[in-house]
Amino acid sequence: MSKQTPDRQTPGRKAPQERPPERQSPDGQTPQTPQTLELSRRRLLGTVGAAGAAGLVVGGTGGALGVAAAQDDAPKPLTTLGSTEVAFRPARAKQQAGITTPLQAKGHLVAFDLTPGSGRKEAAALLRRWSRTAEELMAGHAPHADTGVALDAGPSSLTVTFGFGHSFFDRTGLTKHRPSQLDPLPDFSADALDPRRSNGDLWIQIGADDALVAFHALRALQKEAAGTARLRWQMNGFNRTPGATAQPMTARNLMGQVDGTNNPKPSDPDFDARIFVGRDTEQAWMRGGSYAVVRRIRMLLDEWEKQPLHKQEKVIGRRKSNGAPLTGGSETTPMRLDANGPDGLPVIPADAHARVAAPESNQGAAMLRRPFSFHDGFRDDGAPDAGLLFVCWQADPLRAFTQIQRKLDRGDALSVFLRHEASGLYAVPPAAEAGDYVGRPLLEG
Template sequence: MSGRAVDRPAGPSRRAVLGGAGAGLAVGAAGGAWGRRAWAQAPAADAGAALGGARVPFHGPRQAGIVEPAQARVEWAAFDLLSSTRRDGLAALLRTWSAAAARMAAGEPAAEGENQIALDAGPSSLTVTFGFGATLFDKAGLADRRPEALAALPAFPGDALDPARSGGDLWVQIGADDALVAVHALRVLVRLATGLAAPRWLMSGFARTPGATPHPMTGRNLMGQVDGTNNPRPQDAGFDAAVFATGPDWMAGGSYAVLRRIRMLLEGWDTLPLDRQERIIGRRKSDGAPLSGGPDAVERTPVDLAATDPDGVLRIAPDAHVRVAAAASNGGAAMLRRGFSFHDGLLPDGSPDAGLLFAAYQADPAHGFVPVQQRLARGDGLSRYLRHEASALFAVPPGAPEGGYVGQPLLEG
């Protein structure tokens, strides 16, 4: 793969330091050290500059915010076009949004819509990613160009979806290692949409702050579980084919993002004994090692679904999450997960409104998220502790070159 923001040398990873306008250290995620924040490898002469100054270029063959490690803060915003907005209005919006995103990613003021919230800070690895929902195409007079891969997701057993927090004509994913930088970008983009599109829903999430762990490692979710061990890595064979689309024309090099707001029933989960939690997942909680591997196993020890204990009992339970997920993947399903935790206060019953902002990128959801979720919703012991409360599917077009904007080949093609 030749994506702008990722380099994948076979040997030691190198940072992609790019020139261009704006101060700051321009770096991409290092494919050779997936899960590591490449800029943590930058000279540590000034720890401050390393975090704030880290810069992920907006322009490039692929949109930023897909293969880069999850930042400390994410904002998801869905927008609906106003009824008066036509194709030219949508093009104007995307042109304006792209220009503002490029400036902010470079550490420059957004100019239009600028409110100075982020004036003192560096871009802090800001990425802005745009997506198009199925409903966008009719409204913008582009129904004949809607990709088949944007077909509605099927209903899954156990779904408890809130339409008001699902779907949307447009999606923006904003990630940064500083919350004010992320919220600044959100406010700028909302203001720039005035008169053309209105926010439909917003969600905020978080992942590790760079440097919170002594060395880079797979993150944990709010169940306390190491989450993402088997996520495909850019250097893996077949990564590009699984994650990035080859068509239709304007989508070549793009991807499809499935979003699910998955609330965790933490009050039940947290009262389970540790061994019960581990049996439900199929991995040790302390380090993520598979239960099939014995005490010497580590996180990356391959899962052995056939392993039994001396009594002949399967070490990975029939309904363990890793077993059901693995079975689903046997058909070749693969997706790149890039989730964030959320914690939005209390529900009326006093339980925490918390869980996972799940995002999965794939070349085609029909061969990625859909078959996996069909199996998980039916057979995964973990499902009893999860509620899928919102869902969306967006086409994430390829990136824009300098001077261009995301979606230009669709809107001007």
């Protein structure tokens, strides 16, 4: 569970307050003091935050500008979204951070392969190093031999999540401990997968509400892998920054659609059974863990944006303006899948994405979607190389992702606007206990 400050989702911004003139050095720069030189990542250099902080300055072309004010008095603690910390070792929950944590503004997905000669012993040492570094970073502390990239920033809701791919168990001699849920995903007709950007022995998900904090974590963990694991692939994503809307709301994807309305909620009585591995698993080390399916899905935005609004809404089955089903109500109103229009046809078309993917259409199957958008420039034909880094969580991929994707593969109106270009499936063990590291019950059990 994360500890949030009241500013986490501030509905409005406070009026700017006048500040006394600052002392400046002869060259016009604000002088540094010993206090400002000794700031840790948990301290703010008098910088105005981006979400609801007092003293916000809006530039004509540059957006919100932070105002630095190095003063003789001790630096003040963070009071914006930068102060929000997510625990690496949650007090009550068993799962790793980054699964039920609210979506962050910036994300990195990265996979590694163990180097030749690296086995179970080396993998255990790496996970020990990674866990130690992740815990320090998520608490807002700089690790040993730090690069200084995120100095002055707080934790910013940083989460680091670790998982194991199918091939990890072969390389470490642990094949008898590989869960059957990690069996390779089936081929789908819409797949155009690049093997160089798929799978991998080890997988890390990094999320934060500050881009420098997220990059800092990525760089620190990549350096820790040297000599034991080499980078296989890496992808960068983003979401709307918390506080950017007048009130909290479901995120939109790059098609402009409200995305994630039908997600299972932690308050649902069957949430844990759907998302987390139960005690009846044959692999005890995965109890309380989850399985992550990762897909790089490029959106054909040029073609999508040519469609009139009413066509887009029929493809999705929901209103673009507020995410409400075409049968009426608000975003959270249940879809009336049996409702027909004056023409006798279903109001929500039979091939509408929301209908085909709904639990009601898939024998109750559901998964927790937690994606990031991506934009990696433009292709040779000028089309944006952009879309969704789809990440979903479930207790059993065969009964959740695979079942739903097979249904989508057979008749989803949205599929003609999508290209599935990379894929991965990972076993994500529970969080490390005090003094432990992620995966120890598997590697040393």
